[in-house]
Amino acid sequence: MVDLGRKIKEAVGAVDNLSKFEKFSKLKASYVEYDKFANSNLRQSYFCYNCIYWINADGGKCMLVKNEGPDVMGNESNVIAPHGCCAGYEANYDKIDDTRKGKQHKKVTTADVTDKNKD
Numbered sequence: 001m002v003d004l005g006r007k008i009k010e011a012v013g014a015v016d017n018l019s020k021f022e023k024f025s026k027l028k029a030s031y032v033e034y035d036k037f038a039n040s041n042l043r044q045s046y047f048c049y050n051c052i053y054w055i056n057a058d059g060g061k062c063m064l065v066k067n068e069g070p071d072v073m074g075n076e077s078n079v080i081a082p083h084g085c086c087a088g089y090e091a092n093y094d095k096i097d098d099t100r101k102g103k104q105h106k107k108v109t110t111a112d113v114t115d116k117n118k119d
């Protein structure tokens, strides 16, 4: 199976101007939202809420995936819901809770895992 997350990131990197980028449909991105997670603790697990591509404005949008159209379950909400997820998920370590216990696990931020900070 094609690594959609990698393909999306390559596509984004291939264009200088994000406004020219054609967003993926929810179906192509394997996007799904489960209503039973709507009231969950969204700071844990792989929710759009914790993804670096989620935009919490205008009712929920994504930089990579169109908010219109059906998800893989055939549901149409016309938003990218905070309790949704897709194959392009990329953790926002500044937002997601680190549930690991113990002093050996220091808090990890996005800056710790981006290539910019690796020598």
Ligand code: SF4
Pocket (backbone or CB within 6 Å): 029, 031, 047, 048, 049, 051, 052, 053, 054, 055, 062, 063, 064, 065, 080, 084, 085, 086, 087, 088, 089, 090
């Ligand atoms: S998980 Fe997918 S749909 Fe949700 S914000 Fe991230 S890239 Fe967008």
